[in-house]
Amino acid sequence: MTEAIDAEGLIKRFGKVTALDGLDLQVRTGEVHGFLGPNGAGKTTTIRVLLGLMRNDGGRVRLLGGDPWADATRLHRRLAYVPGDVTFWPNLTGGEVIDLLGRLRGGLDPRRRDDLIERFELDPRKKGRTYSKGNRQKVALIAALASDVELLLLDEPTSGLDPLMEEAFREVILQEKRRGDRTVLLSSHILAEVEALCDRLTIIRDGRSVETGTLSDLRHLTRTTIRAELTGPVNGLASIAGVHDLTSTDGRVAFDVDHEALEPALKTLVAAGVRSLVSQPPSLEELFLRHYTRDEASR
Amino acid sequence: MTGTGQLLRLILRRDRVILPIWVLLLGLLPQLYLSAFQGFFASDAERIQYAHVSAANAGFAGLYGPLSGDSLVELVVWRAGALPVMIGLAALLTVIRHTRAEEEAGRSDLIRATVVGRWAQLAAALLATLVAGLVIGLLVTGTMIGSGQPAAGSVAFGALFTLSAWVFAGVAAIAAQLTSSARGARMIAVLVLGVSYVLRMGGDISAIGDGRLDWLAWLSPLGWVQKIVPYAENAWWPAVLALLITVVTVAVAGALLTRRDLGSGLLASRLGPAHAGAGLSSSLGLAWRLHRGLLLGWTAGFAALGVVFGGVGTSVVQLAENSSSVSEAFSKIGGSGSVTDAYFATTAGTCALIAALYAVQAGLRMRDEEQNGHAELVLTASVSRFSWAASHLLFVLIGPALAMAAEGALAGATFGDVGPVLSAALVQLPAIWVLGAVTMLLIGMLPRFAALAWAAVGLSFLILIFGPLLEFPGWAMDVSPFTHVPQLPAAAFTVVPETVLTLIAIALAGVGLLALRRRDIPA
Numbered sequence: 001m002t003e004a005i006d007a008e009g010l011i012k013r014f015g016k017v018t019a020l021d022g023l024d025l026q027v028r029t030g031e032v033h034g035f036l037g038p039n040g041a042g043k044t045t046t047i048r049v050l051l052g053l054m055r056n057d058g059g060r061v062r063l064l065g066g067d068p069w070a071d072a073t074r075l076h077r078r079l080a081y082v083p084g085d086v087t088f089w090p091n092l093t094g095g096e097v098i099d100l101l102g103r104l105r106g107g108l109d110p111r112r113r114d115d116l117i118e119r120f121e122l123d124p125r126k127k128g129r130t131y132s133k134g135n136r137q138k139v140a141l142i143a144a145l146a147s148d149v150e151l152l153l154l155d156e157p158t159s160g161l162d163p164l165m166e167e168a169f170r171e172v173i174l175q176e177k178r179r180g181d182r183t184v185l186l187s188s189h190i191l192a193e194v195e196a197l198c199d200r201l202t203i204i205r206d207g208r209s210v211e212t213g214t215l216s217d218l219r220h221l222t223r224t225t226i227r228a229e230l231t232g233p234v235n236g237l238a239s240i241a242g243v244h245d246l247t248s249t250d251g252r253v254a255f256d257v258d259h260e261a262l263e264p265a266l267k268t269l270v271a272a273g274v275r276s277l278v279s280q281p282p283s284l285e286e287l288f289l290r291h292y293t294r295d296e297a298s299r
Numbered sequence: 300m301t302g303t304g305q306l307l308r309l310i311l312r313r314d315r316v317i318l319p320i321w322v323l324l325l326g327l328l329p330q331l332y333l334s335a336f337q338g339f340f341a342s343d344a345e346r347i348q349y350a351h352v353s354a355a356n357a358g359f360a361g362l363y364g365p366l367s368g369d370s371l372v373e374l375v376v377w378r379a380g381a382l383p384v385m386i387g388l389a390a391l392l393t394v395i396r397h398t399r400a401e402e403e404a405g406r407s408d409l410i411r412a413t414v415v416g417r418w419a420q421l422a423a424a425l426l427a428t429l430v431a432g433l434v435i436g437l438l439v440t441g442t443m444i445g446s447g448q449p450a451a452g453s454v455a456f457g458a459l460f461t462l463s464a465w466v467f468a469g470v471a472a473i474a475a476q477l478t479s480s481a482r483g484a485r486m487i488a489v490l491v492l493g494v495s496y497v498l499r500m501g502g503d504i505s506a507i508g509d510g511r512l513d514w515l516a517w518l519s520p521l522g523w524v525q526k527i528v529p530y531a532e533n534a535w536w537p538a539v540l541a542l543l544i545t546v547v548t549v550a551v552a553g554a555l556l557t558r559r560d561l562g563s564g565l566l567a568s569r570l571g572p573a574h575a576g577a578g579l580s581s582s583l584g585l586a587w588r589l590h591r592g593l594l595l596g597w598t599a600g601f602a603a604l605g606v607v608f609g610g611v612g613t614s615v616v617q618l619a620e621n622s623s624s625v626s627e628a629f630s631k632i633g634g635s636g637s638v639t640d641a642y643f644a645t646t647a648g649t650c651a652l653i654a655a656l657y658a659v660q661a662g663l664r665m666r667d668e669e670q671n672g673h674a675e676l677v678l679t680a681s682v683s684r685f686s687w688a689a690s691h692l693l694f695v696l697i698g699p700a701l702a703m704a705a706e707g708a709l710a711g712a713t714f715g716d717v718g719p720v721l722s723a724a725l726v727q728l729p730a731i732w733v734l735g736a737v738t739m740l741l742i743g744m745l746p747r748f749a750a751l752a753w754a755a756v757g758l759s760f761l762i763l764i765f766g767p768l769l770e771f772p773g774w775a776m777d778v779s780p781f782t783h784v785p786q787l788p789a790a791a792f793t794v795v796p797e798t799v800l801t802l803i804a805i806a807l808a809g810v811g812l813l814a815l816r817r818r819d820i821p822a
């Protein structure tokens with residue numbers, strides 16, 4: 001068994017809206033797989049099909065070797081799910097929710113539970129209605145991570161967390177990765193997050209997979225935005241292949257650079273003398289704008 | 300309180316459709332009743348006859364309150380006796396909608412972050428509601444005087460309506476400070492309204508009988524405003540009492556407001572256990588946690604209703620001895636048999652309809668759970684759809700059964716004859732289950748229209764209330780499951796309809812469950 005998730009040509013329609021339009025997704029056992037797509041691309045719908053909550057109108061899907069629709073209850077013992085926009089019962093405390101979800105799945109590790117609660121700085125005695133979005137997400141994450149399951153399905157798990165907690169989340173996932181006995185599907189619309197955590201990733205758009213592979217396979221997609229303040233005049237930047245949209249006004253330069261051209265571009269900057277430098281990874285939206293609008297135009 | 304004016308304008312803008320609708324509707328209904336009654340009677344003698352029969356009818360006294368005389372306008376006042384409940388409901392919903400609901404939605408943060416004073420939100424919501432209540436009263440007074448009714452009585456009549464709105468606006472203002480959820484605040488305020496109604500009902504029914512329990516009406520704000528008795532007495536002191544209560548409740552709400560943080564309630568800010576108890580480890584355990592508040596609340600409410608109905612039952616016996624026309628009127632509503640039998644058949648039927656509301660409410664919890672994403676959490680934690688739905692369904696079936704049993708047992712015990720009264724309540728269960736099962740069917744097959752289950756209860760209500768009086772055709776009566784229930788204690792128990800109703804309930808719920816297993820969640 002090498003594939004935890006194997007979906008091919010998934011189709012899902014909601015009335016006239018086609019949410020999934022021939023989506024492919026393969027996740028290997030033991031890997032952390034990024035599932036990337038802008039809002040409305042179909043990430044949540046895919047995960048709901050994988051969970052047997054929704055039935056696909058077309059295509060083929062296997063999860064942990066079973067049929068997610070027919071074997072839902074049996075398969076769910078082996079996985080944990082963190083929904084994207086999670087809310088809890090207003091009169092249950094966070095601690096009660098964690099225990100309940102764990103018990104429903106067949107038990108959870110009490111030591112790991114307490115560890116995670118401390119790690120995420122959660123007060124488990126508060127009632128569901130008083131938690132902020134970030135805290136609700138923490139509760140769902142702790143319930144999932146403390147369960148003894150082989151597959152984690154995380155739908156945009158960090159969208160409500162503050163930067164400090166996002167960091168804690170990354171650490172925990174990296175720890176999971178080192179343990180190596182769990183498969184993680186991590187959906188996100190933030191490229192940087194997926195880059196930091198995932199072995200492989202699948203990028204989807206409008207219900208279709210547009211790219212899949214390891215990060216280095218997909219390096220050609222990433223282009224960094226650089227802004228620098230220089231001490232002297234700079235020469236030759238414009239002539240480097242892979243530097244785009246260069247602007248230069250009295251000692252300040254700004255440009256986008258392809259991954260392969262990063263080194264020559266930085267060398268050129270250093271030669272001119274750098275006073276300050278800011279580099280920014282592209283957002284997913286920029287990436288799509290750059291790569292795929294061009295594809296469509298040429299089609 | 301700076302900013303109240305701006306907030307008031309905001310409220311009037313947001314409610315520019317709904318507010319005029321309820322103000323106009325409730326304010327003009329008495330005028331409509333007046334025109335309806337004017338064309339209703341061929342002669343004065345007929346009207347007087349009607350008034351005498353109605354005045355002695357316990358069911359009517361419960362629904363509308365006492366009838367003070369036989370003039371046309373007194374009949375109007377009497378018939379409008381159910382409206383203060385609706386006015387109170389509209390008022391309390393409006394206040395909570397613009398206070399606690401706003402706070403819960405987080406919009407108050409924005410508003411209080413500006414220059415708006417601490418009390419401004421509450422003040423604006425109250426002001427809007429109090430003015431709406433005043434307009435209702437003025438409409439009543441104006442239209443009544445315009446129709447040639449005595450001025451003093453018309454002012455008293457208007458005051459009755461206005462004060463109904465004011466008292467419950469005050470109640471809602473307090474409720475909004477207590478809980479942190481709008482749903483909780485609404486539940487508290489509606490509960491106060493419901494208890495007020497039941498107390499008034501009990502007092503008024505008793506008053507036309509032996510009068511032993513007529514003091515019950517004195518415990519109810521709805522009872523006080525009715526003690527104004529427009530046109531006949533025009534008493535001013537109950538109005539002062541209601542006004543005083545309004546002032547006190549508003550002041551208490553204002554004081555409570557200063558004792559709490561924005562977003563929190565006085566009742567719900569406590570911390571809970573850090574670990575789940577042993578009971579919370581299955582979908583059934585979760586369903587118990589989700590339904591127990593509803594179950595205890597309804598059962599307690601029905602128990603109280605039972606005490607009132609049972610206590611009033613003795614008054615009804617006396618009433619029957621005084622008047623023979625009453626027996627006639629009663630047999631029209633409740634079937635044949637003695638007056639007390641008919642009385643307990645009617646109360647059981649009424650309670651059953653209310654219990655059906657509970658069944659629908661409990662059933663729709665399932666749909667709520669689906670819509671707010673809770674179902675997803677449970678269903679992906681290795682709980683099958685069947686056991687998830689069945690856990691909720693259990694409370695849909697058992698909850699109303701317990702409530703009805705509490706009502707029947709306590710009514711019987713208070714009256715002094717448990718067996719027949721309890722069985723009259725319990726034979727209603729299959730009909731209630733049918734409506735609970737309709738809810739399950741809708742959730743399975745037409746989830747987006749699940750709220751239609753309320754309409755099913757509404758339809759049964761219309762058939763029960765108007766069917767016999769307006770002589771609906773048989774097939775129309777048969778639509779309501781309650782038509783098929785044997786009218787115990789007078790009538791004999793009939794096995795076939797009860798079994799058929801139970802089987803229909805099982806079939807409907809079964810189809811709903813099967814449909815739920817085949818569809819998307821959430822849908």
Ligand SMILES: Nc1ncnc2c1ncn2[C@@H]1O[C@H](COP(=O)(O)OP(=O)(O)O)[C@@H](O)[C@H]1O
Binds near residue numbers: 039042
């Ligand atoms: N229950 C539903 N009914 C109708 N349309 C839906 C439903 N769920 C999702 N969609 C639509 O399907 C598309 C994909 O949505 P979703 O899977 O939530 O995207 P993502 O999670 O990537 O943001 C969107 O266009 C969304 O509007």
Ligand SMILES: [Mg+2]
Binds near residue numbers: 043044
């Ligand atoms: Mg999503």
